[in-house]
Amino acid sequence: MxxxxxxxxxxxxxxxxxxxxxxxxxxxxxxxxxxxxxxxxxxxxxxxxxxxxxxxxxxxxxxxxxxxxxxxxxxxxxxxxxxxxxxxxxxxxxxxxxxxxxxxxxxxxxxxxxxxxxxxxxxxxxxxxxxxxxxxxxxxxxxxxxxxxxxxxxxxxxxxxxxxxxxxxxxxxxxxxxxxxxxxxxxxxxxxxxxxxxxxxxxxxxxxxxxxxxxxxxxxxxxxxxxxxxxxxxxxxxxxxxxxxxxxxxRGAKVYAEVASVGMSADAHHIAAPEPEGAGASRAMVEAVERAGLSASDIVHVNAHATSTPVGDIAESNAIRRAFGETADGMCVSATKSMTGHLLGAAGALETILTILALTERTAPATINIDDRDPEIYLDVVHGEHRRLPDGDIAALNNSFGFGGHNVALVVKSA
Known part of the structure; x- marks a missing residue:
């Protein structure tokens, strides 16, 4: 084979x-x-x-x-x-x-x-x-x-x-x-x-x-x-x-990172609202990590979909917890839409690039505009200061979700 x-x-x-x-x-x-x-x-x-x-x-x-x-x-x-x-x-x-x-x-x-x-x-x-x-x-x-x-x-x-x-x-x-x-x-x-x-x-x-x-x-x-x-x-x-x-x-090309795998699923829940428990989104994440040949503990960083909607942010937090349990405590989470806004169909591609840069620069960017963190978000959210990522071979996850119940998770590994 x-x-x-x-x-x-x-x-x-x-x-x-x-x-x-x-x-x-x-x-x-x-x-x-x-x-x-x-x-x-x-x-x-x-x-x-x-x-x-x-x-x-x-x-x-x-x-x-x-x-x-x-x-x-x-x-x-x-x-x-x-x-x-x-x-x-x-x-x-x-x-x-x-x-x-x-x-x-x-x-x-x-x-x-x-x-x-x-x-x-x-x-x-x-x-x-x-x-x-x-x-x-x-x-x-x-x-x-x-x-x-x-x-x-x-x-x-x-x-x-x-x-x-x-x-x-x-x-x-x-x-x-x-x-x-x-x-x-x-x-x-x-x-x-x-x-x-x-x-x-x-x-x-x-x-x-x-x-x-x-x-x-x-x-x-x-x-x-x-x-x-x-x-x-x-x-x-x-x-x-x-x-x-x-x-x-x-051809001797420089390499930024490896796109190791993709996980995809559908909510079949609502045309616009996310499934509140994150069942579909969590399946996409688990699938992406497993297809990459990794375990949840290998993921050190997540660039979250995190659009800044009251319902959506909690649903994604629930999905990450559902997918990885307590292991999610070791994943630092950035929400770069706090700076770029939501680019809709371009968001997942831009955020994949930002995830790759986080790996190459060993820096998880800080989420801005968090004055009073929501206690219903059970994630290690990077804010205030950027977070230094570990040396060596590391991997990160980029989440993207869309109206219609589309869920996509990409795993990126350092080169």
Whole structure:
């Protein structure tokens, strides 16, 4: 029986509310800087939105992409293209056959800006002649994957995971499995989202999912704090370059970490609310750890989904305890959405990158905005100061959960 292929990360790219690149984003995380700020768009007052702030993209795509690229891509695709190019360059632009290179980029919502802008144009003009010819390719959920695949010439496969806020993590898991199964040697994988749009704010507000702390946006995302009142809607992308260890070694690539395994499950409980006891989420975590060939005691760090909703944070805490019992006491937990906001379909990919950086830098970042920790959260939450992680071979877990009951857990091991 052949030894299963190990899958490693050789490149990373981001564009986020706190930085336009991976180094900028990581430095902002270490500085405890929030990306949430007031929105100055006309539509905020035009539609009388109850929430007037968000975690907006730090670097305008027009500063990075050409005018033609901006014109032909929804912001959803623009963010993915920016992050993918950074990741590809960071990996040293691997020399790989097109038929052995694949792309998997997930999204929760897709090209909502293109869809609704073009609908407005059609309604007002009463003619199809005003509609941009590339409208459909731009609004498709798979448009970002297609853009990255075309940009890199990837022909082994181009796939899009759409599992709400678990999309980015699921995409990395699918990319890992493509390599393990032999379908590809290199996979560019991650997530993207550009949902800072009035309809998204209106919908989430009506669900009472968003924080309404309009007077201090930078303090609005406060996972595990008793005063948390919802998440902060963010935007951006996170992309990694995955390679078989064999392929990476053959070309002398630097290796950040190993993506050891993925665990997936479904709650089948409610379209939006998490299963309160964490039954489904805990199954995903246990599966991920077991598939990695590890025990719970090997996991030293968890980058939690931790959106800052009153119900969701407790459900995840319950799930971690259900999965690992008292062993969870040895896992220090970070909630980086306290700084980045919630990037929906890109969240799991960005947080996988932050988990990898925590391992490589041996630093679990502190969660900000915890003034009065919720006594119902039974976790070792890192706050106040960053936590030094152990030397040697260590492993970490990244959790991502999405509307519809999607649960994804990724195990990452130090290189």
């Amino acid at each position: 052949s030894t299963p292929k190990r899958v490693v990360v050789t490149g990373m790219g981001t564009t986020t509310p706190v930085g336009g690149t991976v180094p900028e984003t990581w430095q902002a995380i270490l500085a405890g800087r929030s990306g949430a700020r007031p929105m100055t768009f006309d539509w905020v007052t035009e539609y009388n939105l109850p929430v007037t702030f968000g975690a907006l993209i730090h670097t305008d795509p027009s500063e990075v992409l050409t005018k033609v690229e901006v014109r032909r891509q929804d912001p959803n695709g623009q963010y993915a293209l920016i992050a993918a190019r950074e990741a590809w360059a960071d990996a040293g632009a691997p020399d790989v056959e097109a038929e052995r290179l694949a792309v998997v980029v997930g999204t929760g919502i897709g090209g909502v800006w293109t869809l609704l802008n073009q609908w407005d144009i059609l309604k007002e003009s009463k003619t199809t002649r005003k509609i941009f010819p590339l409208s459909v390719p731009m609004l498709m959920p798979n448009s970002a994957t297609a853009a990255v695949s075309l940009d890199l010439g990837a022909r082994a496969g181009a796939h899009t995971a759409v599992s709400a806020c678990a999309s980015g993590a699921e995409s990395i898991g699918l990319g890992m499995e493509m390599i393990k199964s032999g379908r590809a040697d290199v996979v560019v994988a991650g997530g993207t989202e550009a949902a800072v749009h009035p309809i998204c704010f209106a919908g989430f507000t009506q669900m009472q999912a968003l924080s309404t702390r309009n007077d201090e946006p930078e303090r609005a995302s406060r996972p595990y704090d008793t005063g948390r009142d919802g998440f902060v809607l963010g935007e951006g992308a996170g992309i990694v370059v995955l390679e078989s260890e064999e392929h990476a070694k053959a």
